[in-house]
Amino acid sequence: MQIYKYKDYDAASNAAANLVIQEIIKKPNMILGLATGVSPIGLYQNLVKAYENDIISFKKIKTFNLDEYVGINNDHPQSYHYFMNHYLFDYVDILPENINIPATDKKNIEELAEEYNIKLFGNQRDLQILGIGKNGHIGFNEPGSQLGGQTYKVKLDEQTRKDNSRYFNSIDEVPKYAITMGIKNIMYSKKILLIALGESKAEAVYKMVHGIVSDDFPASILQLHPDITIIVDEAAASKLNMKSDHLVF
Numbered sequence: 001m002q003i004y005k006y007k008d009y010d011a012a013s014n015a016a017a018n019l020v021i022q023e024i025i026k027k028p029n030m031i032l033g034l035a036t037g038v039s040p041i042g043l044y045q046n047l048v049k050a051y052e053n054d055i056i057s058f059k060k061i062k063t064f065n066l067d068e069y070v071g072i073n074n075d076h077p078q079s080y081h082y083f084m085n086h087y088l089f090d091y092v093d094i095l096p097e098n099i100n101i102p103a104t105d106k107k108n109i110e111e112l113a114e115e116y117n118i119k120l121f122g123n124q125r126d127l128q129i130l131g132i133g134k135n136g137h138i139g140f141n142e143p144g145s146q147l148g149g150q151t152y153k154v155k156l157d158e159q160t161r162k163d164n165s166r167y168f169n170s171i172d173e174v175p176k177y178a179i180t181m182g183i184k185n186i187m188y189s190k191k192i193l194l195i196a197l198g199e200s201k202a203e204a205v206y207k208m209v210h211g212i213v214s215d216d217f218p219a220s221i222l223q224l225h226p227d228i229t230i231i232v233d234e235a236a237a238s239k240l241n242m243k244s245d246h247l248v249f
């Protein structure tokens, strides 16, 4: 694990964007795994700027998102389809047919999950962007998820619903289910970039890096990935005891 610490959200977002930009320049037709949430917003804003400044193009890039809620439409402001359009896709030259986000709009959710899973195995990600939940979830793989699990319909953890309720009018509106890439799908990426920002992630970052690898804390499996970069700000790094801004673990 390569861990890089930056002063704050903006500095960390810049660093994350620089890494992604370098990867896109190296391989303009890369397959990119995307996350939603607060953590990658600054990264996406920087990618939009890089596109506007002609540094990168998304024309040949294919994307695969980690997850999507079940029970809200794609045009709901809290859906991950909406999020991705709002923070990235609407502002860059990505081709609509190259965008992949789990579909949750039909009755048979299990079948939709299986279809997404098949696509994922045919499209190994060159780079997967991740955030981390306070409870160690990655994607929506909550504590207790199978470490070898593939794309599936997941019941959301109450902690996760509570954390995400700040974006809805009330907790009752927060969906109870989602489709998520499984941990096996996430690990099947050549490179991973995880972004963890803010004090509330400090404990989770510590456990991800130093904890026992266990399904009790799904992000701990990332210790076994051969090429993972973790970008943190000072607050999220506060329990790591980092003597310099770069730690290899």
Ligand code: F6R
Pocket: 034, 035, 036, 037, 038, 039, 040, 066, 067, 130, 131, 132, 133, 137, 138, 139, 140
């Ligand atoms: C998002 C996702 C989640 C988030 C995690 C952190 O697609 O799958 O695992 O990455 O909940 O969210 P934020 O960044 O909002 O703290």
